[in-house]
Amino acid sequence: MEDSMVFAVIGAGNTGQAMAGYLKFKGFTVKLYDRSEWRFKYLKKNPMKLSDEIESSQKIDLMTTDLEKAVEGANFVIVSTTTTAHAEIAKRLSEILTNDQIVLLHPGRTGGTLIFKKVFKENRPDLKITIGEFESSIFTTRTSISGTTVHYYGIKAGVHFAAIPAGNTRKIFQILKGIFPQIETAQNVLYTSLSNYGSILHPAPTLFNIGRIENGLSYAHYVEGITPSIANFLEKLDSERVTLGKYFKLRLKPLTVWLSDTYGSNGDNLYELLQNTKAYHKILGPNTLQHRYIVEDTLNGLVPFVHLARKCGIGLPITESLTNLIGHLLGIDVISLGRDLNDMGIANMDVQQIIDYVSNGDL
């Protein structure tokens, strides 16, 4: 089956292009969708240049703004859009997917799979489909400004993957492991959803660098933007996430352990680990507050953390203070605009029912 597999990659931003290029490099048929034609302006005339951790040149089989054409006949539909588009993409996919297709969110951020599951159930109750999510993007990547080159600054080791129902995780993993030798299975999609390291690494450091961001000054997000005090703060923030996981019977990896496992970074604390993570060295900080590092990773990371914690009857004081402050800075009510338990279809369940739901795919 593997060699003839067809992949639809939804979204042609940094992550989507990196995924498309990688799959093509691995020899599969790849169809790349984006809602904006300009994304393909360069790639329709020239092959995609793959650089850094992969050195190659590839031609994507189809680049289209027609979602149906992209998805038709694909074995896997890999969603690599901004996660704020998940609900809308789920709705549009629900109208065109067939039972034999598999949807993978790359990444899902917190609750992505649960949102797809809910939307599919509401719009296509007949559809029997497995949905899975990666805990983060497999690639630390940026596309060059001109659109010519995909830089693979890092290909992560040990990225977790889980499906709903959880029983299907291993089945999909058997297919995927030949393509992505770096992935591992997770207990369930709560594990991958709570392993949203972007929500730890992105919003707070952006907040603590607003001054220079709005002064138009460029800086390296991980090595300059995350200073010793900020790194120390992030360790505390992260420990709230790990605590939340315990209420869902999950042993989540602290960010420090994850960095060491994923990038082979060395260091006694988060600051040192980040300084020693080569893949991060060239990643620049946001140049505006309207950036996924603070908008998306708050709405689809910190906010669902807060909602899930409330379900467990616990407070996350650092996460909540941070989330509230970001909301006041962005001038939006992030708690009500972000992903909540209703979006994920789990508002009426108790904690044990949520655990059962992600295991069985139904109550």
Place this chain on the structure above:
Amino acid sequence: MEDSMVFAVIGAGNTGQAMAGYLKFKGFTVKLYDRSEWRFKYLKKNPMKLSDEIESSQKIDLMTTDLEKAVEGANFVIVSTTTTAHAEIAKRLSEILTNDQIVLLHPGRTGGTLIFKKVFKENRPDLKITIGEFESSIFTTRTSISGTTVHYYGIKAGVHFAAIPAGNTRKIFQILKGIFPQIETAQNVLYTSLSNYGSILHPAPTLFNIGRIENGLSYAHYVEGITPSIANFLEKLDSERVTLGKYFKLRLKPLTVWLSDTYGSNGDNLYELLQNTKAYHKILGPNTLQHRYIVEDTLNGLVPFVHLARKCGIGLPITESLTNLIGHLLGIDVISLGRDLNDMGIANMDVQQIIDYVSNGDL
């Protein structure tokens, strides 16, 4: 009386030196105290150079690390130390003050006078003394690194002053107005304490600039460090302060109005006003997180705001989120370490009793 008046200035940092130089320039006898001899290293050998808004050269009459010598025979004792030292200074002063002396906190930050009042009452119940406070430093000032020159970047207009009991405000004002024509009387010390503009202008912008602060990058605090988004946030933060004032029957000036009144700045919003405040142009941001802009102005500004709001039965969501986040970043429990109602001697009073207390100096 005026010409022969003697002033003791306590604290020889930026504000204390500016006060000492100004009073000397006005022709009074000035004794300057600091706990650290190195503060006087230059000034004991050379006259103080006054620059910018005042151009002069003055010799301070006495510079000493002996508090008793500084205070002895002074008509006014002007406390210009960091306000985190208030309780200790109050205790030491309580042992040496005499009934005819007047203590002025320059500035008091939030609750300064109330703290002095409480400490004096506990340590010297016999002492009948008037204590007053300025809502902010009269001077926007910095001493040059070499210690040679006091730069008066701005001399503020309309700085409010109040004493406890409030009935004494006007009496002291009659003496002071000839020296500081720019001051105005306020209703009571709650007004001056809640007009703590530093607590709005300093901690949050410092928080939002931690990245470059810890990268060792210099920036102008008010014109670069306070960007449009940050200024917009500060306006919301400030509106909580103004709301708090209403519960104490005070009509506080919004920060925007205060800037316009104090510096004659123009602009449609806080960002524009700050950009157009010349006195602020050369004021640099902190070069460390261990800086009064974030430590002192949180502990002695934002924290007492939170405690006073709780007394009123209201929440200040922006102030509280900000305060909590700063605490987590500094790694200290700011809410319990900062000024609370017990420190101010008003913990057991209700709101009306607090208003009566600041009016009458007793319940």
